[in-house]
Amino acid sequence: MKQKARDLSNKYFPKGPVAVLVVILLFIGVTLGIATIKKTVSVVIDGKEQKIVTYRSDLKRILADNNIRIENKDKINVSLDSKVKDGDEINIKKAVNIKVSVDGKTLSVVTAENTVEDMLDNEGIKVKDEDRIEPSMDEKITKGMDVSITRVTSKVVKENKELDFTTVVKKDSNLEEGKKKVIQAGQKGEKVIATRVVYEDGKEISRRVVSESVTKKPVEQLVAVGTMGVVRPSRGSSSLNYNRVIKMKATAYTASEACTGKGSGDPYQGITATGTRARRNPSGYSTIAVDPRVIPLGTKVYVEGYGLAIAEDVGGAIKGNIIDVFLNSNAEANGWGVRWVNVYILK
Template sequence: MKENLKNSISNYFSNGPKVVMIFMLVLMSATLVISATRKTVTVSIDGKEINITTFRRTFKTALEANDIAVGPKDKTTPSLDTRVNKKDKIYIKRAVNVEVAVDGKDLNIQTAEDNIEKMLDAERIDVADYDKVVPSVKEPITEGLKVSVTRVEAKMIKETKTLDYATVIKNDDNSEKGNTKVLQDGEQGEKVVATRVIYENGKEISRQVVNETVTKQPVQKVVAVGTLSSYTPSRGSTKILYNKSMRVKATAYSAGYEDTGKNPGDPGYERTATGTIAKRNPNGYSTIAVDPSVIPLGTKLYVEGYGYAIAEDTGGAIKGNIIDVYFSAGSQVNNWGVRWVNIYFVR
């Protein structure tokens, strides 16, 4: 027994340096392993940097081990699944709260995007070319930012509208004043009007006519309006229509020698200046002599107290506003004498 104990002690002390050596090697290996897996990483959160020490393989587990939470809308560069190496750096941008009014809804959104345009893309909020975004889509994202998206829609509307016809007035020189006659009925035309209508969030805010195409021309209405005045010689007589009147001094003559210096059978007897035979026709037009510079030859008149007449003759004493009415007998000439009368220019 004593011999065995003695041998054991002897063996221990003889192998002691070897055990110590092995222990030291194990300790050095562990130290090297720890040193190799221990990493210092810089974490930048919204521009503020901290250093952490980690033995973890990925940024996700490294951050969790150091109680650094990353929200679902926070952005990291590189990604959380990236393998961690010594002296690596990870950037974390915290999501902020943004209010977005769109399509009749008020959305509370968390986002870590750089500007409004990127946020809308990330949230899958489509913005058409004409839609309005306030503030501008390039506006940086900040905490509490309020964004409104106004839906703008342009529609082209085509309408058929009537075109009013014009009324043309024409003088009717054969009708009394106040009388009208429709010579041609008017007819409305048509046109197609193209209008651009702008809506914001479904509400009309403006409209502008961009084109008008006449598809049917209107037909003008033509109305004849009388221009003649009227005169009624006496009660029950036929109304006389005229376009002009004049007050003149009226004398009378016949074809006899005392008025013309000619007797029956003489050349030019009863002939007027226009070559016609002087006549007195109570039921038609009688001959009168006029000053052609005042009343053109061939003019038809109504002579007050005498009747219808036509300017066919002239006379040496007939100058200015003087007429000479013709009678077939000298006694009638004497009965007429000289008087002031109204004459009416008839058609």
């Protein structure tokens, strides 16, 4: 029995040089095994790299062994449950505290996003194209940053506005001077004004007219203004309408031969150039001599201080702005003399 045991010992545990060889092979195997599980990984935190030598494969344990904590909002490029290999690079971006002012509130936000836009998307804060964000959406997130969001809205407001009518004045020679008469009543028009009103956080900041459209055109008012003159010979008498008034020198004449050159035997004595008999009628129309180039024959006039008259006669000395009023006697003519009067050309 003892002999059999010795035979087995010799068979499986050789002695001498063979034993030494076995030990060397075992050592090499263990060394190779250790070398196989040893690894170097790069951990980059906020752009700063550190090399970690480890025999572990579990990322979470590797980070814990090196006092690297991953907070809730930190970003890491691989899962914490990942198995690492030699030469792997682990990128970690640490979250920072910022403030976001929006909708009347100031929010404390912890974020590891790269830009303002990424942060807003991640936090579920909706913004519209019209809203104003400061700093800009592409601004890089930094620790302690203040982000302000101003809600910008606008609406178009329409309002009706009256349009004043214009007044057109026309002269009317058939209407007494100073009097007015509405020929056509004016009517106001209407237009619709569209105004864009802009609000920031509910407060109005600007208004701008974007369109105007006339829905009803105004109707112009037509007014006649009298140009016909009115003269009242005396208080209580009827007024006389005239077209114009002329300042003229007035002399006086009679039917006597001294004035007309026709004696008492002349059948044309006292007959005017128009064939009428010269007359002085204080209560009606009397005769005056005129220059027909200034006052046409047959024209009815009112002579200041003389009365109503008709231009029926002419005279050799009556040229230009001169008239000769007819009187019944030389005494009256001498009493008239020469005077300046207003002569009203009647309608």
